[in-house]
Amino acid sequence: MGAVSKSWAGVLYGRDRDFVNGNLPNRGLSVDTRGTPISTAFPINPTAANVGITQGGTLLGGTTTGATGNALDGNFGRPGLFIPGTTILANGGINPLNLPGGAGCGTFDGGMPYDYALWNIPGARYACAYDTGRAAVLQQPLETLTYYGRGTLRFGEHELYAEVTGSKANSAKRFSENQYTANNTTLPIAFPLNGLTANTYNAVYDQIAGVFPAIGAVGDRTVDAVGNYGKPITFRYRCIDCGRREYETETKTFRAAIGAEGPLGAGFDYRVGGSYARSESSSVLGTGYHYLGVYNNTVAGNAGSTAGIAGATVGMADSRAPTAPGAAAPGIVGLFNSGILNPFSITQTPAALAALDAVSAKGAVLYGGRYEVTQADASISGALFPIWGGDVQVAAGVDYRRETYSFNGSAAAATGQPAIFNAAFDNANALTPKHRDVKAAYAEILIPLLPGLDITGAVRIDEYSGFGSTTNPKISAKFRPINEIMFRASYNTGFRVPTFNQIFNGVTQSPNPGNARVDPTTCPSGIVGVGPCAAITPDSLSGGNLNLGPETSKQWSAGVVFQPIRNFTASVDYWNIAVDNVIGALTIDQLLNNQSYFPTRVTRTNGVITLLDVRADNIGSRRTEGLEVTVRGNIDAFGGRFTAGLDGTRLLKKREKFLPSSPYGPSLIGVFTFAGDLGVEWKHNAFVTWGNDDISFSLSNIFRKGYRNYQISATGAARPEYNRYVKDYSIYNAAISYTGLGPNYKLTLGVRNLFNTDPPFAITYDSNTGAGSSWEPRVADPRGRSFTVAVETKF
Incomplete structure (x- = not known):
């Protein structure tokens, strides 16, 4: 793990950063x-x-x-x-x-x-x-046990197999301590x-x-x-002694499969199989969470009244929550209002720490879920007949899959239970098992028209319960006029149905306490002020959408491969992807800036925006284009072989629009966005290795080109220290492997981030959600130099 510490004076503009690497x-x-x-x-x-x-x-x-x-x-x-x-x-x-x-x-x-x-x-x-x-915590504590077994029986040329694999993993997500902000109702x-x-x-x-x-x-x-x-x-307080918030999660996976394969005769082979897979997880609260001690909403108050509890209204003491020794009222509210917990002191008394333990919610179930897939498939493949360039090859198959998903909430979040402050219960998304069936048939043919020219055609038909059927073709070609060069191209369409969560998640209304937003329709400057530029803090609706449709795509590529000598290969491929009916959710800023296209998603009260609907939907189209570059080469030297390579991507186009009738927005290449992938203009992974039969050395480089920084506010961007651009990110890794102990043993020592390079400063903090930091996890790794040891043995 690593840590990043910074002084505030320079943190916003990327100065005075000290990255401390350790546990x-x-x-x-x-x-x-x-x-x-x-x-x-x-x-x-x-x-x-x-x-x-x-x-x-x-x-x-x-x-x-x-x-x-x-x-x-x-x-x-x-x-x-x-x-x-x-x-x-x-x-x-x-x-x-x-x-x-x-x-x-x-x-x-x-x-x-x-x-x-x-x-x-x-x-x-x-x-x-x-x-x-x-x-x-950057790297969650994680313990994993994995098992695998496979058995095979052969009957002549036929093979029957069965395999079982599974795992059990325990992890802990740890993040900032709870913040308590007094109000006169739900947190008095x-x-x-x-x-x-x-x-x-x-x-x-x-x-x-x-x-x-x-x-x-x-x-x-x-x-x-x-x-x-x-x-x-009254105050706003970050309770350090309450402990970092923690979710403890146990995840179990299991998969069993059986299958058979062998010859059918006449040059054809068959393959049939079936499998069952399951993944289930459960999360409980760890440290950092405490019983509130008051009724925090009308529903909870009504439930208390129904249960015969006197005074069960919002803000009043909830006698169902534990009361700490010495406190005059239950929960952590009782600790504050009794003066036991001192929000104006860095350290707390032993009595205060004991009182926190007394109202701790550690161990309360947070949520859990299960995903299952039952699948059966069969296919045949073989040669039909010879033509000028070789044998015409075909393959065909059918596939059936049933997907089942369920998600359970928590009894601790039920209306009859005392509230736990700021726990991210997800009962709104609780879902009894839902399933969908997917039936598919496909066929593929390879036609060697001429020596060096192959044409491949394929078609796949999928039928999704609840979404209907779709047919998606694919065609590709390879042409090698001479041994040193090959041309290739392909075209295909795609189809993606929404996930269970995107369809069935419950609708949640959440506050947005940040006060850095304005209504663009009344304040074009975007600077918070007064009158039409007064800050707005609308609630937002998030969740699933039963009316979501599938996402469709068309993509094609064309490229060339050069191999002038046996030890060197280079390729360049152009790709183009068009996605329509994109499944996703608008961000709050996207909705605010495009209100004219989504008038029904914006609610105003007395002319002020008070509610934004950002639930999942099919929200327009996305167009991306780019180049993929691959280089490989090797040479024998110094009693071994040097090998070097590079895999790079150059983004040429990335643009989006939210409705078929709306125009495409500006280019997103080299521009920060909160959601989705960043449009990094150039990125590559490169490596060089040298090795012989006993030992090998490797050095690798990860590079990501910089991009335009997030503009927190118009006021901040006008300041001279503002870092308008995020610098390039480049780190090196090294490793040495030794196999001289025998063919069944391998020892590897590695160094990650060899030069202990800091990630470039990037403004990724969202004042309205509290998420983000001063580095971009989609681009950079904040961990400093670390060392790895791996021992492999075969038996």
């Missing part, structure tokens, strides 16, 4: 995260009666400037809560570390000042940010003033009051109606 988590880029190990205080309106502990208001007041009639809501209308020397409200968060005279956001590991200018959130001048990506948490918290509370109060005197007087220790001292502090 550590990834330190990625989390540029718009104000939930920090030392909390950032936020304003929140008072809660309803019996919800949390802020009915009397909070230290920073509310966000409605007194609209509720409660004077406590008006704090942000007072001059003292404007950032000193400005007319900007400090409503984007106040972290004591980042206040004048504070210890600085770098006090905690991974901390950095929040870049309010970049994100165009001036009210967050005194907030801190946290590098959450560092906690994502605050830092109280009591005997446990007085020292910390007083320090935080004095630091904020020193800059914002409207809060109250520095040194005030009297809880009364005159000042705000004693009112709870």
